Amino acid sequence: MSSTTAGSFSSTSTAAAKNDEAETLRRNRILSSKLYFDVPPSKVPLIYSPSYDIAFLGIEKLHPFDSSKWGRICQFLIVAGLLEKKRIVEPLESTKDDLLVVHPESYLNSLKSSSNVAIIVEVPPVAVLPNCVVQQKVLSPFRKQVGGTILAAKLAKERGWAINVGGGFHHCSAAKGGGFCAYADISLCIHFAFARLNISRVMIIDLDAHQGNGHELDFSSDRRVYILDMYNPHIYPFDYEARRYIDQQIEVPTGTLTSDYLSKLDEALEVASRNFSPELIVYNAGTDILDGDPLGRLKISPEGIATRDEKVFSFARERSIPLVMLTSGGYMKSSARVIADSIINLSKKSFIDLQSSPGKI
Ligand SMILES: [Zn+2]
Numbered sequence: 001m002s003s004t005t006a007g008s009f010s011s012t013s014t015a016a017a018k019n020d021e022a023e024t025l026r027r028n029r030i031l032s033s034k035l036y037f038d039v040p041p042s043k044v045p046l047i048y049s050p051s052y053d054i055a056f057l058g059i060e061k062l063h064p065f066d067s068s069k070w071g072r073i074c075q076f077l078i079v080a081g082l083l084e085k086k087r088i089v090e091p092l093e094s095t096k097d098d099l100l101v102v103h104p105e106s107y108l109n110s111l112k113s114s115s116n117v118a119i120i121v122e123v124p125p126v127a128v129l130p131n132c133v134v135q136q137k138v139l140s141p142f143r144k145q146v147g148g149t150i151l152a153a154k155l156a157k158e159r160g161w162a163i164n165v166g167g168g169f170h171h172c173s174a175a176k177g178g179g180f181c182a183y184a185d186i187s188l189c190i191h192f193a194f195a196r197l198n199i200s201r202v203m204i205i206d207l208d209a210h211q212g213n214g215h216e217l218d219f220s221s222d223r224r225v226y227i228l229d230m231y232n233p234h235i236y237p238f239d240y241e242a243r244r245y246i247d248q249q250i251e252v253p254t255g256t257l258t259s260d261y262l263s264k265l266d267e268a269l270e271v272a273s274r275n276f277s278p279e280l281i282v283y284n285a286g287t288d289i290l291d292g293d294p295l296g297r298l299k300i301s302p303e304g305i306a307t308r309d310e311k312v313f314s315f316a317r318e319r320s321i322p323l324v325m326l327t328s329g330g331y332m333k334s335s336a337r338v339i340a341d342s343i344i345n346l347s348k349k350s351f352i353d354l355q356s357s358p359g360k361i
Helices: 002-031 069-079 105-110 114-121 124-128 131-159 185-196 213-218 258-275 302-318 335-348
Strands: 161-164 202-206 225-231 248-251 280-284 323-326
Touching: 002 185, 069 335, 114 124, 114 131, 131 161, 131 185, 131 280, 131 323, 185 202, 185 213, 185 280, 185 323, 202 258, 213 225, 225 258, 248 258, 258 302, 280 302, 302 323, 302 335
Parallel strands: 161 323, 202 225, 202 280, 225 248, 280 323
Antiparallel strands: none
């Protein structure tokens, strides 16, 4: 009997040692990453790169996703006279070492198969493309957006807020991609913030129409992360395991109208503020809740989306919590306009400032 005890003790300590080793490796990878670079005061905390946009031989048209929406959002802001191109922050592409902070090597290797990537991005013809093409035209834009999400937390800490005009791949966990999400940018962003920003409590406010099963699985037992997820339970991904890890679950069924949606959000934010005191908020601001979106199946008006975003920014500002906003899902051609209008509204109401130099929240 004593030998069994000794045996289990030694296997426990071996597991603990392995865990420590993995933590040290993760930390070293984060500390040696180049993704956190210094952004000069002449730039505003709005992050985008032309290489976010996926456009390749028309395959982008095979997915209901408007794969140039990120660039169109910025274009709308520039045309509105709100943003100057030279003030946009361009992130670096996340490297393999950056991605290994969260993803196992086996997962990254699985992306060397074009058919696996085709399943993740839901574009079957991608399966027949040479993998080097898939890497360059499909995965590289995603990796750039991941770099943007990670950098956004640093900028939010410095400036009070940051918007990555992209990212929000909330269906991808460390071990598995899906639903157009190949990399777990939210999990990566939070691990970088833990190690580099002296932050130990993060709230994810996930208001995309879909359940954010990726970050839920990744932070299942991590008490440093509080997850508020408001989603339509009648659509993808039906991840019942991941639902167990949501701290605050608000189901908005198919057909939910704007007024109902916004009052549920008010209530949810109220409860969240009583339950948890974050040092950083990651806001996954998917616009597939928009009325007419074939995938989200909710009936929220464009004005409702602007009000929703305003409520989250107001929640963060009242409590002086740095806020990262990610654009996430939004599958109609009109999404870019709606997101741009919401950003314009945030600026008009002085929640953000895209014109003057930093220091203002
Ligand atoms: Zn979605």
